[in-house]
Amino acid sequence: LCAPDTKFEMETVTIRGVRTRVWKHALGSLPELARHARNHGDHTFTIHEDERISYESWFRATRALAAELAAMGIGKGDRVGLAMRNLPEWPVAFFAVTSLGAIIVPLNAWWTGAELAYGLKDSGARALICDAERWDRIGPEANGLPDLKHVLVCRGDAAPDAPARRLEDLIGTPDRYPGLPEGDLPDADLAPDDPATIFYTSGTTGNPKGALGTHRNILTNILSSAFSAARACLRRGEVPPAPTPKVMLTIIPLFHVTACNAGLMGGIFAGHTMVFMPKWDVVKAFQIIEREKVNTTGGVPTIAWQLIEHPDRTKYDLSSLEAIAYGGAPSAPELVRKIKQVFGALPGNGWGMTETSATVTSHSAEDYLNRPDSCGPPVAVSDIKIMAPDGGRELPVGEVGELWARGPQIVTGYWNNPEATAETFVDGWIRTGDLARVDAEGFCYIVDRAKDMIIRGGENIYSSEVENVLYEHPAVTDAALVGIPHRTLGEEPAAVVHLAPGESVSEEELKAWVRQRLAIFKTPVRILFSGETLPRNANGKIVKTELKPLFETEQA
Ligand code: ATP
Numbered sequence: 001l002c003a004p005d006t007k008f009e010m011e012t013v014t015i016r017g018v019r020t021r022v023w024k025h026a027l028g029s030l031p032e033l034a035r036h037a038r039n040h041g042d043h044t045f046t047i048h049e050d051e052r053i054s055y056e057s058w059f060r061a062t063r064a065l066a067a068e069l070a071a072m073g074i075g076k077g078d079r080v081g082l083a084m085r086n087l088p089e090w091p092v093a094f095f096a097v098t099s100l101g102a103i104i105v106p107l108n109a110w111w112t113g114a115e116l117a118y119g120l121k122d123s124g125a126r127a128l129i130c131d132a133e134r135w136d137r138i139g140p141e142a143n144g145l146p147d148l149k150h151v152l153v154c155r156g157d158a159a160p161d162a163p164a165r166r167l168e169d170l171i172g173t174p175d176r177y178p179g180l181p182e183g184d185l186p187d188a189d190l191a192p193d194d195p196a197t198i199f200y201t202s203g204t205t206g207n208p209k210g211a212l213g214t215h216r217n218i219l220t221n222i223l224s225s226a227f228s229a230a231r232a233c234l235r236r237g238e239v240p241p242a243p244t245p246k247v248m249l250t251i252i253p254l255f256h257v258t259a260c261n262a263g264l265m266g267g268i269f270a271g272h273t274m275v276f277m278p279k280w281d282v283v284k285a286f287q288i289i290e291r292e293k294v295n296t297t298g299g300v301p302t303i304a305w306q307l308i309e310h311p312d313r314t315k316y317d318l319s320s321l322e323a324i325a326y327g328g329a330p331s332a333p334e335l336v337r338k339i340k341q342v343f344g345a346l347p348g349n350g351w352g353m354t355e356t357s358a359t360v361t362s363h364s365a366e367d368y369l370n371r372p373d374s375c376g377p378p379v380a381v382s383d384i385k386i387m388a389p390d391g392g393r394e395l396p397v398g399e400v401g402e403l404w405a406r407g408p409q410i411v412t413g414y415w416n417n418p419e420a421t422a423e424t425f426v427d428g429w430i431r432t433g434d435l436a437r438v439d440a441e442g443f444c445y446i447v448d449r450a451k452d453m454i455i456r457g458g459e460n461i462y463s464s465e466v467e468n469v470l471y472e473h474p475a476v477t478d479a480a481l482v483g484i485p486h487r488t489l490g491e492e493p494a495a496v497v498h499l500a501p502g503e504s505v506s507e508e509e510l511k512a513w514v515r516q517r518l519a520i521f522k523t524p525v526r527i528l529f530s531g532e533t534l535p536r537n538a539n540g541k542i543v544k545t546e547l548k549p550l551f552e553t554e555q556a
């Protein structure tokens, strides 16, 4: 599982019946990961437009920023906000802060000034590292943030107003990073279970909650993902290859664990070149894939859909793509087949949540093509079980209930929220709030979020089942099922769909399509057509709360 030049001692262990070689002493803290990554030297780490930063340059910038933060008095346990687009400064700030034993708080760059201020206030951040665009939003709120003593702003035209300072005045612009002094990161005497991150959940079902993650949580996630890839080879009777540096296009935002913990951290470990795309644009993505010979991309399912659907796709050479993997949101089985068919690239899926530091289940391409409605089996370090909704007993194979998970990548709890922590983290397990089933071979199938399940006159209707049938219709590229109120039945299913360019289909035809494939009570009583793709949050999840009112206005 290690690059051949790794300095860590290996040992042979048996994990779930598979004999494999793992680190005897796994990396214990994020600065150790940074030191390991520094061995990738002059190899390009990040590409952002025409800026190319090597691993060594990134390490020097990280070290310089860590020294500046230490001089400001930032140390163990202090929270430091990080609010910016996917820029090269992001991994600099992330490792500078965590190398001091301080806790990095990545904030959603899509948030308004008030929402960003909420994140800073909730976490009690003493410092903030942000881009000028975010500072324009937060600045007016800064008076309400008495804990916030230091602000470093990057990529601004003008010098920011006090108390903010320019990040570039402290460590220079990226082209100056190679000239920064070499040397090591500070020694903060960190233990694996020291807190490292507060990532906020997406806020799909309520207010975003801060999940307090440790150094161990993130590092185990890297290892277990690497092991999952190796496991797929072992199952085919092949020897897993040593990880080779790839070119990865990072499209989804780093302030969520999918991009940060699964993408960026795994990439740093393997020595990948990470191409950042601060603003999503399909054609620009095609150009980058062609120019940089990108090997892997994805992130969330909607990105894969958009790459597939775009009419200009065939104008670009995308043959370097080897894998398109995603997670973090439901995906239709149709997508798996399309990725293989259109790109020849291998599809991958994983299930996880902010509270699990990213990956709990991981689906290898081969398994995924055979079971396109599953999100894979649990990773080696995790257990999953399906519990009755009241949490009272475990359900047998095949039955749908609440998914519970455990493993060393699961965070310690919610920041500053003991009630939510007590409800969600139970006896070493996390109650995920997702409804799922597990088959006899251990593959997990997500059927809905408990809060989205529609109950029509006592019958359960799982969104994904109906949405997947809608996606199978050749004209449909986006679909969401929501419950709308009914006087006697409680709720009824209704759908919103978006059609591929140039396609047309009537509401009655679509209803008939569902009726032929599913029980009649699951057929949407109303289907609305949206001229645009459906509203999604930064993690690619459809915001169903924005869709329900469409039907209320209809009924009114
Ligand atoms: P909040 O907890 O604030 O309501 P959220 O749960 O949407 O927001 P995240 O932690 O970003 O915030 O998302 C985790 C959720 O994403 C899971 O609970 C699950 O519903 C969904 N999810 C993640 N991966 C997958 C997947 N591979 N397939 C289907 N759903 C997934």
Ligand code: MG
Pocket (backbone or CB within 6 Å): 201, 202, 353, 433
């Ligand atoms: Mg959640």
